[in-house]
Amino acid sequence: MPEAGASARRIGVLVSGRGSNLQALIDAIGRNELRATIAVVISNVPGVAALDRAAAAGIDTLVLPHRDWASREAYDEALAAALRDKGAALVCLAGFMRRLSARFLEAYDGPVLNVHPSLLPAFPGLDGPGQALAHGVKVAGCTVHLVTAELDAGPIVAQSAVPVLPADTADTLAARILVEEHRLFPQAVGRVLDGAWRIDGRRFLDV
Numbered sequence: 792m793p794e795a796g797a798s799a800r801r802i803g804v805l806v807s808g809r810g811s812n813l814q815a816l817i818d819a820i821g822r823n824e825l826r827a828t829i830a831v832v833i834s835n836v837p838g839v840a841a842l843d844r845a846a847a848a849g850i851d852t853l854v855l856p857h858r859d860w861a862s863r864e865a866y867d868e869a870l871a872a873a874l875r876d877k878g879a880a881l882v883c884l885a886g887f888m889r890r891l892s893a894r895f896l897e898a899y900d901g902p903v904l905n906v907h908p909s910l911l912p913a914f915p916g917l918d919g920p921g922q923a924l925a926h927g928v929k930v931a932g933c934t935v936h937l938v939t940a941e942l943d944a945g946p947i948v949a950q951s952a953v954p955v956l957p958a959d960t961a962d963t964l965a966a967r968i969l970v971e972e973h974r975l976f977p978q979a980v981g982r983v984l985d986g987a988w989r990i991d992g993r994r995f996l997d998v
């Protein structure tokens with residue numbers, strides 16, 4: 792028998808590429824560190840490694856190429872409908888390289904979490920590690936935040952810092968940050984699924 796409330800722990804994961812954060816979620820669920828079921832993995836790009844990772848784990852996949860829709864709003868409505876159909880109570884953006892519109896957030900009524908490779912609000916947008924290195928910061932890291940219509944700007948759920956070392960390139964720094972992403976993202980997803988949180992202004996707080 793499924794446990795009470797199990798349906799509320801169904802998550803949808805949106806991807807566009809490599810899928811290492813998806814893999815971290817799959818692995819955390821496999822180790823019973825994250826109590827959740829991945830209901831579906833949806834990619835806006837066909838043929839990406841993330842889809843292979845999902846298939847290898849026996850997870851339903853869907854490819855919704857954004858170019859097949861006439862407008863961003865129409866695409867975002869289709870995406871929200873697909874997630875609702877699968878009963879996803881929370882959505883994880885795991886390297887989903889596409890902005891979600893306000894229309895998506897209206898049409899999908901649940902928390903949406905993103906993992907970003909910088910200590911927000913520093914270095915939003917593309918190539919957080921490269922931006923951090925170019926700026927000369929001594930500490931970099933990653934952020935898991937709730938998604939709002941503004942890019943990389945929603946309430947912060949969790950952050951983790953790593954040092955920037957003198958010999959770093961954008962690639963070595965990104966790799967150090969990625970280790971932390973893989974640890975932090977499943978933890979933050981579990982915390983949001985547990986539900987004992989509230990938003991006060993910009994702050995994500997325990998109830």
Ligand code: GRF
Nearest residue numbers: 809810811812886906907908
């Ligand atoms: C990660 O660095 C994540 O922070 C960013 O996109 C990258 C996705 O990597 N949003 P992967 O596809 O999870 O390996």
